[in-house]
Amino acid sequence: MISETVKRGPFSHINWKLWRSVILALLILAAILFFNARNPAETRAVLRSTLRYAVPLILGALCGIFCERAGIVNIGIEGQMLLSAFTSYMTNAWTGNLMFSLFVGMVTGSIVGLFLAFLSIKLKLNQVIGGTVINILAAGITGYFYQVGTTTKGKFASIPLGPLADIPIIGPLLFNNPPITYIAIVLVIVSQIVLFNTRWGLRTRAVGEHPRAADTLGVDVFKIRYLNVLIGGVMAGLAGAFLTLEGVGLFERGMTNGRGFIALAVMIFGKWNPISSAMAALFFGFANAMQTQLQFMGIQIAHQFVGMIPYLLTIIVVSGFVGRSRAPAAEGIPYEKE
Amino acid sequence: MKKRLFSILAILLVAGLVLGACTPKGTDVKPPADDPAKTFKVGLVTDVGEVDDKSFNQASWEGVLAAQKDLSFESKYIETKDAKDYxxxxxxxxxxxxxxxxxxGFALGEATHKAAKANPEVAFIGxxxxxxxxxxxxxxxIFDEALSGLLAGVLAAEITQSNVIAAVLGTDLVPPVVNFNRGYVGGSKWVNPEINVISTYHPGGMDVAFTDPEWGASTAKQAIEQGADVIFAAGGKTGNGALIETAEHAGLFCIGVDTDQWLTVPEAHKCLISSATKDISDSVVALINLAVEGKFPSGNYLGGSSLAPFHDFESVVTDEIRTKLEEAKAAYEANQIELPEK
Amino acid sequence: MESVTPSQNNWLQKVWFSVRIPFLAIILALIVGAVVLLVSGSNPLEAYAQLFKGAFGSLKNFQRVLEKSTPLIFSGLAVALGFKAGLFNIGAQGQLLLGAIIAGFVGFSIKGLPSYVHIPLALLCGIVAGALYGAIPGLLKAFSGAHEVITTIMLNYIAINLTDYLSDGPWKDMSPGNIVSRLPAIEESAKIGTIGPVPIGFIVAVLIAFLIWFVINRTTFGFEINSVGLNPHASKYAGMRTKVLIIAALIVSGALAGLGGAVETQGVVGRYQPGFNAGIGFDGITVALLARNSPIAVIASSLLLGAMKGGANTMQFYANVPNEIIDIIQGTMLLFVTAEMVVRWVFKMRKRSETEITVTAGWGQR
Amino acid sequence: MDTLDLTNDKTTEATKMTGKETLILEARNIYKTFPGTIANADVSLELHRGEVLALLGENGAGKSTLMNVIYGLYTQDSGEIFLNGEPYSINNPHDAIAAGIGMVHQHFMLVPVFTVLENVMLGAETCRGPFLNKKAAEAKLRQLEKSFGLEVDPHAIIEELPVGLQQRVEILKALYRDVEILIMDEPTAVLTPQETEELFKIMRRLTERGVSIVFITHKLKEVLEIADRIIIMRRGHVVGSATPAETDEHGLASMMVGREVILEVDKLPAEPGDTVLEVKQLNVHDANQLHSVKDCSLSVRAGEVLGVAGVQGNGQSELVEAITGLRRYNSGEIWIDGKRMPQEKPRVLVENGMAHIPEDRQKHGLILQYPLTSNFVLCNYYREPYSRHGVLNAEAILKNADALIERFDVRTPSAETSAGDLSGGNQQKVIVGRELSRDVSLVIANQPTRGLDVGSIEYIHQTLIDMRDAGVGVLLVSSELDEIMSVSDRIAVMYRGEIVDVLDARDANREHIGLLMAGHA
Known part of the structure; x- marks a missing residue:
């Protein structure tokens, strides 16, 4: 019960959060310009590498966001990505049609998503266990059915967007990329709008926070959950397809190498918010690119400690030491119509 | 109840058929040779991983198969899934x-010794x-990886236009990889002390360092964008990622590792000028032959380290460069080239 | 079979009632595996026969099954204990790695001890390492509400990086001839042997399983752990120190996993080497769920998984079936046993409330 | 908000006159069963345009079930629903909303992290293309607020609003969807008498505009004040109907319960002894650093019942949780039997003779999955004879359970039955048995009769009085004023976290306490 505020500082009306982000953005911009002036090629290489490392993380995190905003915990992103990477690669090897392979990857991701949704919504299986099952099965299936010796006819190439690509710094960074990267960038913005400015997003968030309230207003909780997990699956499918169709053009067993779990970290770090998560992914990507760049420059640091950074940061964030993040309230709880 | 059970089984069957369309790898078993009295048998145990890893497991197995062509014997391999199963x-x-x-693989060394001591009649090739x-x-x-790395470095230094060359490597947890890089850096600096060699190891542990092609690819890209025009990729599948990435860019060269990767990574044909090889296959063939003849050696057996054929790039590698490679080899063997620590 | 209800006086029926879901799950998983084998051109009967032969065909094979089951018992117990307290300890893998490397360190670095001191000392250090590593998610959960699923996933990766660093850095085996990252071999005095064909580690594991069963079912501590797992609010009301219990549960869980790692180092591998303990902690999840969190049943489910793993190479060798089929069977088994609903759905069985597993949902904070 | 008039008949009459006697909704022969219980058996009702129909009944009489059927949350097993004379099948809330039916739920169906506007829009979004048109929605909402006098900031976050305003949002949600029929499930449970009066005014305004209201309650006085017609339900059946003019509280109560109800508890005058509980200057802050309990002081003496009255949500729960060691308090002191008690140590309190019957019996009082044996020793399992050296003694635990089942008349198949399989009343008996069987000097009972049938309520009340007579101090917290008035010897009234007054029960009257509960000191 509210009676009175115990304490309220004199500066409480200032929007510190906004100012903090503005100052941070300016600092980053200044740093980029500074390094760009000193060594443009290296700066561009690091920034592009940052983006590239971030793309699968962004897509994986978007998968997590759509699932969890609708109240379904998804720790099977890793498995979804791996299976999609596998099927899109195999399709590419057979047909050589990149667009069709991409489509197959997305379909795979969404089928696995549907499977998770079926387990958690229909069968009310504990969702963490459901995700674990998906991860184990994905490793088994791809390992068992992977045919070595298949080769592909190629992978997605960069498409410069006309004059935009010639803008200094951001041109090559943002407007000269292969298709899935563009899709990822667009999806971040679209997801942000969908979640916070559309009917679908409002209903999705309501279902993730208080499904019964949504149900009493005639919102079909199950449909919203199924479809969001499906949409999430498409994102994870894109992430997997990125690895085999755009990144390497090659499949390997276990090639996701924990990216699905880092995507989870990214999602939490970004507080279940597409744009913030994209920022977090870029930050992790930057840490990775810098680690490579430092080695290029002959500076040796124990790489295991660099490798720990994303995980340590996630623990710190989830523990609320810095910027507490709050998960959707109804997450992980199967909804039961009475 | 029965109906549901059967419908599920039917779904599984259909799903299985779809998946089954991509037939999994079967393990090759050659039928026993004609001589019924006593067939000679050669077996292979892989390190954790698969026999078709486009790397040392595969090269060793190819050696066995090559030996089989000349000598008639039965052969079989087994893939190790858990390191405790050696x-x-x-x-x-x-x-x-x-x-x-x-x-x-080095990791099988102890298990091999143990088995050899218990079974003196069996010949082991480690x-x-x-x-x-x-x-x-x-x-x-064993192989002198530094030598083939050095030749790769010399080749790279000779063909580079930008004077920036790169190496994308598996993990520094494994000495052969480090030796390749030492040779690469040493060789290129021997040709041109001013050359800028940017090399990097995968930051992950043993579990991921050789199986992360996307990291290899994006790292290669990062190097290319800062001017590197020759990429030396030494790190299993991680390195393969780097090779394929380099092939996407016109006018660049890449150098593979371990075996002639022209044969194992066809996607990289556009840039693959050569590979810093360890002649695993040939050496395995040689050792099997020795075993058949009853002249099996014990102790260390140094296999050949060299550069693979240049294939489509024969014309790029001028006689001058070939001479330089010869010189480098001689100088290395005379201990005249200093290699960096790591 | 769906009409069976447990009657007080028929213990056989009771036993069947409690094992029928795992049993049917195993059967279903084997059927799925057989279908996969069949469509990919292998003979499932032959494959399973070879699998069985590989596991139980000789005394030596059986010993290997026991060896493989041993760490699974420990990690299965670790996960099961966590479940009892309502915690999903995905971090058994990390705790196990820490236990394994610390036992390896104590095993090689201290010399000249008699084995009756060295063995327990190394084991104890492994236990403590696992316990401390388990305490981290416990403390985070108790004091900041950070969900253990997310923290333990992250701690697993940190443990891998940490052990890789140690085995390639300060504790690397510098003996001439070694080129890979690993710790030196442990002293003979730290090695755990066998009694006949039975590894002593396995005996220890079985004893510990019975001990844990006793603690869970017959002691006040077990009563508290169960209470916190089922209803933390009521536990607090009843005067139990819920935060302390959460931490204690994860410490004991971590200690079990750490002990598993130590036994592995001292009893099977003989040193710490990266990659030799891969996946054991995750298999612990399957083991615990298959055993429905019963410590005694953990022994049985570990033996099952151990047999599958132990027999896999024989199956590969003689039936030419890729090892990954084991992963598929294991994944399906896990699916069927946890999604009890799936089995019930397939067989249209009725529900019984107390067989459910309670795990905290979501990973938001308090 | 300044007048309190609990017996206003004029407005009721006025409402009646404006109400048009046209049938808008009719439910015929509704049957609905749940596993083990029949919630609705052959229930029929008629609702006319512009009337307030009260649905009266005890907890568990089937009122909410019936309304959930009409609102489409449940599907009836048989029976039909007619809308404007036409059969209308309602399979989900969507159908109900389309038919102009709205519902204000007992537990608010609001998304706590959403704004008022988002909550109101949800499910009936105003859109431009695929995008939300928040401006248009806000305009519509403000228009509604103005015309019905339901002011609330559209951009406020729900979880930061007091319950009274949250209820307004619930009503606005319904109005936003142009309801013709509004179902209100126990809407007054969380309101002060003033807020209740305000709500009734709003209800009248709605009926004047032709909205029909179904008002679910178990509070007799409110029914008599607001309803045009009353339907009484008992154990899933409709047992009668009446108009406020034809009946009075006693008549309604006996229909509701099925027999003559003694609304008063028989008791002798208290003989208070030494102080057993002393609370001094207690302050409790919530997560937002706002006062939940403010400078609260009270004392309970042996052999008396101190009742704490107040509208739900005025800090009673926090007060009890602080006293019983479930919640940290920010300052103040708690003394039991002359000993200062530490913070957040329920076990120390139990060891010092405190018994606690918690507000939420399923959340705090029991472990539902446990058998009764374990639940009976939940607070003293660690003591002899139940355990020795940390090892439990199953035999002693079973013996204890059998004894308590016998003594407190718990209806259960066996001592090994899970607590979750018992009925609410028997669950409460388990808790009462466990708590009162110990050697206690202080009983703290928070809403001990919530959700129970009349028989159980009488049993609990009698037990508390018996404890008092045995020389135990009792602190009874309840938002049911009748309960407080009939059981207590002294009455403390809480309002916004403060104890505004303490009265002797013999001098207290409802109206005065009602004013105090509303903050009129």
């Missing part, structure tokens, strides 16, 4: 009376297993 997997071959057992002590019946097939 002993058991070797034992399977011993139980079946195999004469030669190829064990691939690929990449340096023998600190001589155990009768075990030939440790």
């Amino acid at each position: 002993d058991a997997n070797i034992q399977l071959f011993i139980d079946e009376g195999f004469d030669v057992i190829v064990t691939v 690929v990449d297993q340096f023998q600190g002590e001589v155990v009768p019946g075990v030939a440790g097939l």
